[in-house]
Amino acid sequence: MxxxxxxxxxxxxxxxxxxxxxxxxxxxxxxxxxxxxxxxxxxxxxxxxTDADPLDVVIADLPRQGLRHRVDEWRAETRRGGTGLGFEDWLLRIAMPAAVSQSGLRIWQDGHSFVIHHGARYVIFDTVRGTRTFECRIDGRLPVVAFIDDEGRRGPWIMIPKLFTVEEIVSMKPQTLP
Known part of the structure; x- marks a missing residue:
């Protein structure tokens, strides 16, 4: 049968x-x-x-150790002689978004949300700190940003939790998209 x-x-x-x-x-x-x-x-x-939909990420659910695993990975590669790059430059090369997160992440913080994209730059404003520009990277599902100074130099990569005020979230506008 x-x-x-x-x-x-x-x-x-x-x-x-x-x-x-x-x-x-x-x-x-x-x-x-x-x-x-x-x-x-x-x-x-x-x-x-669909792949076009941003993934939802709640700030409170992000890993507490943040970039710690990447720092450990970078140190091990440096000791082996696999890289001579500083951590920030190495992270740029190694941090790759998962295929599903290439459409961006919708980040929820304090009841507000904003969408960020891997490799994009954004401008934010608040009355205390004024206008600031930052660049975004998505490492898997981990969003990290680096602020850009007036001369165009990128600062260190940092995690997003409690980084933006509500005023900045509401004012966020893409400067460049990948």
């Missing part, structure tokens, strides 16, 4: 979905949230996530 291929494929798909769910729940809570966010858009979502 032959089983129709459609039945076999349907059963295989169900087994794969179950295996995926089990694998996701075996992950650490932080990684699990990231994977769930990639696969699930929420109750009543009208459409599936």
């Amino acid at each position: 032959q089983i129709p291929i459609e039945d076999v494929l349907g059963q295989t798909a169900i087994v794969c979905e179950i295996a995926l769910v089990l694998c996701v729940y075996a992950l650490s809570p932080t990684v699990r949230r990231e994977v769930q966010q990639l696969l699930w858009r929420g109750r009543g979502a009208a459409k599936a996530r």
Whole structure:
């Protein structure tokens, strides 16, 4: 007796979905949230996530150690003689957005959101610090920024949590897009 291929494929798909769910729940809570966010858009979502949709990132859910793993990676590569670059230049070369995050990240902070793109520059304003320009990199799902001074020099790469005021978030405008 032959089983129709459609039945076999349907059963295989169900087994794969179950295996995926089990694998996701075996992950650490932080990684699990990231994977769930990639696969699930929420109750009543009208459409599936597409590559053009920015990924949602909640500031409070970003890893506490931030760039620590990249600093450790850079130090190890420097010790091996694999690079002579400083950390900031090395990060520019190594930080690559995941294919799914190339459309950008929608960052949620204090009930407000803004979208950033890998390699883009943005201008922000607040009444205390005035106008500032920063460059963005997305390393997987980790957004980092470097402020640009008046002479066009890039400062150190820093994490986003509690970096922007509400006034700056509302004023954010892209200067250049990648």
